[in-house]
Amino acid sequence: MSPKWAMAIDLDRCTGCGACVVACVAENNIPVVGEAEVEKGRLMQWLRVARYWDGEYPEAQAIYLPVPCMQCERAPCETVCPVYATYHNEDGLNAMVYNRCVGTRYCANNCPYSVRVFNWYDHKWEKPLDEQLSPDLTTRSRGVMEKCTFCIQRIRRAKETAAGEMREIRDGEVVPACVQTCPPGALLFGDLSDPHSGITRKLKDPRRFRLMEHLGTEPRVAYLKRQKGAGR
Amino acid sequence: MTRKRPPAARRIDPLDASGYLRDVAITCLALTLLLFPGAAFAETVPQPIAYSHKIHVTDYKLNCRFCHSSANKSQYANIPSVEKCMMCHRSIATDRPEVKKIARYWNGKKPIPWNKVIDVPNFVYFPHKKMVSAGIPCLTCHPGMDQAGTAVQNLEFGMGFCMDCHRKKKVSIDCWTCHY
Structure with missing residues (x-):
């Protein structure tokens, strides 16, 4: 059975530190x-931590909301791509194929979560920064749209390891970079098709909600609501 | 070689390179080779040492993975280290000029600066280990390597070449399998 990858973000645990980014x-x-490009709204981050203020000063509280690609099951970005560069794959992920993209940017304009970013230039990694580039995935070129992939290279690696050992992928074997690094453990990733996986149990929480649910995009990323005053 | 006509009852499958079509192909290849020697091999990349795949693989029957030992473990089929060459060439054929070159790199503690021959674009993820575990012979994608001197690329790796095999073997043809 093909997996149904999903992410849970516990807003009670998120401190807004930005380590995931x-x-x-x-x-x-x-x-x-x-700086200059960020001013033009061309920040390339696939995951942003949105900050909101709750209440008025002196009682104001910051609320942090990490927003990766929602991997919508009914993704608005997919229907507008004229070249089929973004599509739904067999794992139910919203895939983005860079070498097919022609850069119309329709997808980003149709994304209600604004999580797609565009390569306005060919980006250079000056020495020695090029040493940090991961060989597991592409460095995108100019004119190509990109977005969070749920760390598809890690999913692929886990699949290969599991296939090599003739078994299914275990719960917790696939860990995207943001989930791995989150210091308070606010992010959780897993397979929803497995009834015993950590994510399935976590998402039974009554605090569960999804971003802009009224749009009917069926996001695969779910949030757990922050409880007012709880422990803070 | 004479061209045989196929028996009337036999169906000619254009994908089946046996029989009649094979004869035609061999005749064409022979003619091409006769007219343009060197046409069979793509442009050869100059290498620091005139290594011969033919001597090692065809004559001495070394397995490809003896030298390219990570082909079944990793994304890359590695280029062997100087140490791997010296495992044998410390005692075998030490008087040959090309083998002496290896010894020079070995004594100078320097890697051999091989030039890359087969390069797939940055946007392609091609794991050798998946191909090896699926039992695809190395020569499927590297035809003629067993007869070559230094490495050659006789096939153009277009996506169609990959897809033909993926469709035939009913493995994933999802874009994200190879492009991310």
């Missing part, structure tokens, strides 16, 4: 574009 940038060969 750093891990994502390091893992996925994401270029750092610099």
